[in-house]
Structures are given as structure tokens and as C-alpha cells.
Amino acid sequence: MSIDEIIQKVLTARIFKDRERLRPDYVPENLPHREREINRLAEILAPAVKGARPSNAFIYGLPGTGKTAVTRYVLRKIDSYSKNYAPSVGLRFAYINCRNENTNYRVLFTLCCCLDEKVPFTGLSTAELFRRFVRTLNTQRMLFFVVLDEVDFLVKVSGDDVLYKLTRINPELHEARLSIIGITNDLNFVEYLDPRVKSSLGEEELVFRPYTTEELADILLQRARTAFNEGVLEESVIPLCASLAAREHGDARRALDLLRVAAEIAEREGSPRVLEEHVRRAYGEIEKDRAVEIVKSMPLHTKLVVAAVYLLRNKKCEATTGEIYDAYKSLCRKLMMDELTQRRISDILNELDMLGVVNAKVTSKGRYGRTKVVRLAISEKALIDGLKSDVRLSSFLSCEILG
Ligand SMILES: Nc1ncnc2c1ncn2[C@@H]1O[C@H](COP(=O)(O)OP(=O)(O)OP(=O)(O)O)[C@@H](O)[C@H]1O
Ligand SMILES: [Mg+2]
The missing domain is CATH 1.10.10.10 (Winged helix-like DNA-binding domain superfamily/Winged helix DNA-binding domain)
Incomplete structure (x- = not known):
């Protein structure tokens, strides 16, 4: 195939309207079947818009059950409210994915950066870094939300020292307040946390259960409306993606991946529609990649x-x-x-x-x-x-x- 033909194929492809909508980090406008969890988290965090420190919250549930999406969604709303109605509260956020920032030093470094405190990338002791973090927090009146997503990675690599210190920080602060939201999909992790950390982190606990096949189908349908051009999905495509993704546990990420990869296969082949057969091939590809990743790790x-x-x-x-x-x-x-x-x-x-x-x-x-x-x-x-x-x-x- 010549370059002209390749580009021509992309230009004439009619499957995707907006493929960004299927990317894993895209937070959609609404999250079907998570109303209860959204409201619960909103109830916990809402006092922040009036300047009160919300309880810490600990969120757990299997992979792909919407923990990250729900948390980001609720924080985004609270942020826009506080900017419009209560700027004097000084609400600040730090979202840290501990899969990437998996040491105590890196977490503290990132927290300092969020407060515009310049600290060296390496070299200080974590105790010194923590002192500087507290000092900076105390320079302003603020309410600081720290989200530690996939927090099990941090504790496995670096222990729970910083987590412990963060849950005990408020008595040391004058005008500032800090709340933590911890998220994990490792249900065993909760068992080997220090009981003191567990109880202060889990002032409020939210459990996200897996989606049912029907719920996954709704989620896919809603995302598909904005991601695809009308009529390009064969009718059975969404139910099939939903039921394949629910085989182990109802995982929305797997369901969305399946739909996206199936559509990409269809597009690559120049097919005008996404068919059941593309979903089955996507399933094979994804399963193989998953197995390779498991063996690698x-x-x-x-x-x-x-x-x-x-x-x-x-x-x-x-x-x-x-x-x-x-x-x-x-x-x-x-x-x-x-x-x-x-x-x-x-x-x-x-x-x-x-x-x-x-x-x-x-x-x-x-x-x-x-x-x-x-x-x-x-x-x-x-x-x-x-x-x-x-x-x-x-x-x-x-x-x-x-x-
Ligand atoms: N109710 C929903 N409606 C629409 N999209 C959803 C919903 N729940 C999850 N998703 C989407 O599914 C994907 C996975 O969700 P999310 O990242 O929130 O899972 P998670 O529970 O954080 O998983 P992990 O434990 O692996 O981090 C994301 O792309 C997210 O946007
Ligand atoms: Mg997540």
C-alpha cells in the first residue's frame, strides 16, 4: 500500500467520530450506574466548599469498576464549585498515581510541587522533605485534598511511613487542613496495612462492586454515542463486548478496550462497520497481550x-x-x-x-x-x-x- 493510499484510507474512514472518547483516561460527562458512589463521595467531600475538612476516605474495588473515574469526576465538580462560590477556602488538589510515584520520597516531592514549593528531585531525607511540606502548607490558609490512587504500590515498594504521617498531619497544622483519599484494587492490601493507618485512612469507606453485563452494555452504549458515527456498530457488538468483559468480573476498562480495539481492527481492514467477528479478534489480541504482561511481571x-x-x-x-x-x-x-x-x-x-x-x-x-x-x-x-x-x-x- 502506498503512502497516498494509507492516508486516503484514514481520511475516508467513517468509523470513529471521536476516538478520544474511548481512551482509558477520558472522564465522561456522566457515569451510568455509579450514581450511588458519586453521591456518597460527594457527601463526604462537600463540606470542603464551606471550608470544613472532609473525612479521609478509602475506596476499594476490583479493577475497572470506576474508582478513578468517579473520584476525578467528583473532585472536578467540587473544584469548580469552590472556585465560583468559595475562593477564600483555598481548595487545592493533588492527584498522585502511586503506580508511577511509588516511593515515599516521590510522593512528598509531588506534594511539594503541587504547592509550588521547590525541592530537589533527590538528595534530601524524607523527614526533611516532610518538614518542608508541612512548612509550606502552613504558609497559607488552605484545604488540601491528596488523592493517592493505586496506593498499594506505594506501600509495597516503600512502606506506610508517609501514609502514616499524612494521616496524622492535621494537629501539626495551623491554618491549613489536609484530607486523604486512598484508592486500591488490591483487596488483600487492606489486611496488611498498619491498623492505625487503616483506621484513620478509612474514616469513610466506599466499596465499588463489579458491573453486571447489562450495566457494562449501558456504559458502552453511552460512550459509543459520542465515539462512533451513527450506524457503524453491528447490533450485537455492544452486548458481546459487555459479556466478554464480564467473564471474570464486570470490568469497564476491558469492555471499553474491547470495543476500541475491535473498531480499530475494522478500520484497518477498511470495513465500513464494526462486526461481531472484529470483537472476537480483538478479544484474542487483548487476551494475548494480557498473558504476555502477566508472564513479564x-x-x-x-x-x-x-x-x-x-x-x-x-x-x-x-x-x-x-x-x-x-x-x-x-x-x-x-x-x-x-x-x-x-x-x-x-x-x-x-x-x-x-x-x-x-x-x-x-x-x-x-x-x-x-x-x-x-x-x-x-x-x-x-x-x-x-x-x-x-x-x-x-x-x-x-x-x-x-x-
Ligand atoms: N460508570 C461508568 N461510565 C462510563 N465509563 C466508566 C464507568 N466506570 C468506568 N468507566 C470507564 O472505564 C475505565 C476504567 O475505569 P476506572 O479507571 O475508573 O477504573 P478503576 O476502578 O480505577 O480501575 P483500577 O483499579 O484498575 O485503577 C475508564 O476509562 C472509565 O472512564
Ligand atoms: Mg484506577
Whole structure:
């Protein structure tokens, strides 16, 4: 295809009206099926427009249930109210995604930047940084909202020291007040938070439940109205995206991704409409990417365990835990690494089963009793793509696995 043809195809493409509307960070004008959560959060935060410090809030729920979108939506409203009606309150916001700012230093650095306090990017102690932050807060009368989204990343990487200090900061302040909104999709995280942090962060708690298939369909329909030209979606496209995205738990991000990728596939092919078949292909692509990402983020020994399952698949499609352990040990020897115990490998296999990377089931083997057999549950290509990106494995794998 020539450049002219490529550009011509884009110019004549009729599928998207505004593709930005399907991007993950776009906050839509309304959020169907989250009225209750929006109102609840608004009730908690609204005292701010009159200058009172709102309670801290802790929001949790599975991925893609609208936590970030609802929080940004409510904050945006409160911000515009306070600017118009109560500028003297001095409302300020900091939105921090702790997946990116995942150390105590970086969080404090970002908070200082939000208050226009110049601090060095590295080099101070966090205690000193915290002192400067408090000092700056105290120079003005203000109400400062700190949103720590995906806060589990911060605590896992850097501990809960800053979180603890922030929840205890108000008695140290004169004219300023600070409220925290913590958000997480890791439900176990709540359990290993320091109980003192947990109780002060969770002055108010909001739980976001997964969407149902019908709710996802409504969400998609509403986004589709502004994102696509009229009539380009085959009727079954939205219900199919919704039901595929609800398979594990009702995740709006997955539903929107599916719709966007399906439309992109249709557009690439020059199809005038998005069809069911495009959604199915989009599902395949997304699942593969997800599997690759899961494998990439595994610790080294977990990667070796999946590699062992993969290597055994040629002999038979299912392997026992004993066989996997032997194969894993021989990989460790080749890499000149110490091996983990069989008990630990058995735990890793259970984790992999929960992640959907392998299927494990217990079968009865006649007089030898019961044994667990394991098979790979993701595509081989996804597995290899995921493992290849690890430099420690790539050269070794190229002869061992890629053959
Ligand atoms: N009720 C809704 N109406 C319209 N769009 C929604 C709704 N809920 C979520 N979305 C959209 O779905 C996507 C995912 O939502 P969001 O980012 O808020 O999820 P989350 O709960 O923060 O997930 P995670 O825990 O992974 O961060 C976003 O693009 C968001 O705009
Ligand atoms: Mg989020």
C-alpha cells in the first residue's frame, strides 16, 4: 500500500467520530450506574466548599469498576464549585498515581510541587522533605485534598511511613487542613496495612462492586454515542463486548478496550462497520497481550516454573507436580541457580492457577492415590513472548525453548 493510499484510507474512514472518547483516561460527562458512589463521595467531600475538612476516605474495588473515574469526576465538580462560590477556602488538589510515584520520597516531592514549593528531585531525607511540606502548607490558609490512587504500590515498594504521617498531619497544622483519599484494587492490601493507618485512612469507606453485563452494555452504549458515527456498530457488538468483559468480573476498562480495539481492527481492514467477528479478534489480541504482561511481571522462579510446564508439554499435555519440579530443577542447574523447595513450587503452581496461566486439577491415579496434574492455560506464543523479554532468560531460552 502506498503512502497516498494509507492516508486516503484514514481520511475516508467513517468509523470513529471521536476516538478520544474511548481512551482509558477520558472522564465522561456522566457515569451510568455509579450514581450511588458519586453521591456518597460527594457527601463526604462537600463540606470542603464551606471550608470544613472532609473525612479521609478509602475506596476499594476490583479493577475497572470506576474508582478513578468517579473520584476525578467528583473532585472536578467540587473544584469548580469552590472556585465560583468559595475562593477564600483555598481548595487545592493533588492527584498522585502511586503506580508511577511509588516511593515515599516521590510522593512528598509531588506534594511539594503541587504547592509550588521547590525541592530537589533527590538528595534530601524524607523527614526533611516532610518538614518542608508541612512548612509550606502552613504558609497559607488552605484545604488540601491528596488523592493517592493505586496506593498499594506505594506501600509495597516503600512502606506506610508517609501514609502514616499524612494521616496524622492535621494537629501539626495551623491554618491549613489536609484530607486523604486512598484508592486500591488490591483487596488483600487492606489486611496488611498498619491498623492505625487503616483506621484513620478509612474514616469513610466506599466499596465499588463489579458491573453486571447489562450495566457494562449501558456504559458502552453511552460512550459509543459520542465515539462512533451513527450506524457503524453491528447490533450485537455492544452486548458481546459487555459479556466478554464480564467473564471474570464486570470490568469497564476491558469492555471499553474491547470495543476500541475491535473498531480499530475494522478500520484497518477498511470495513465500513464494526462486526461481531472484529470483537472476537480483538478479544484474542487483548487476551494475548494480557498473558504476555502477566508472564513479564513474574518473579524469576515463577517464570522457570511456567517454562518447565511448557517444556513438558511435548511429552504429554498434562504433567504432575513431581515432573514439573524435576524439570524446574534442571532449568535451575543450567542457569546455575539455587532451586526453591518443592513445597514452594507447589505454592507457585497454585498462584499460577489462580492467575489463569495454568490449569491444575487433582486426579485419582488408581492405587497410587491422588495427584495434581497441570497444563498450560495461555497460548504458547504469549508465554514465549513474555519470557523472552527477561534478559536473564532470553539467550538461554533461545536454544532451550525456541529450539
Ligand atoms: N460508570 C461508568 N461510565 C462510563 N465509563 C466508566 C464507568 N466506570 C468506568 N468507566 C470507564 O472505564 C475505565 C476504567 O475505569 P476506572 O479507571 O475508573 O477504573 P478503576 O476502578 O480505577 O480501575 P483500577 O483499579 O484498575 O485503577 C475508564 O476509562 C472509565 O472512564
Ligand atoms: Mg484506577
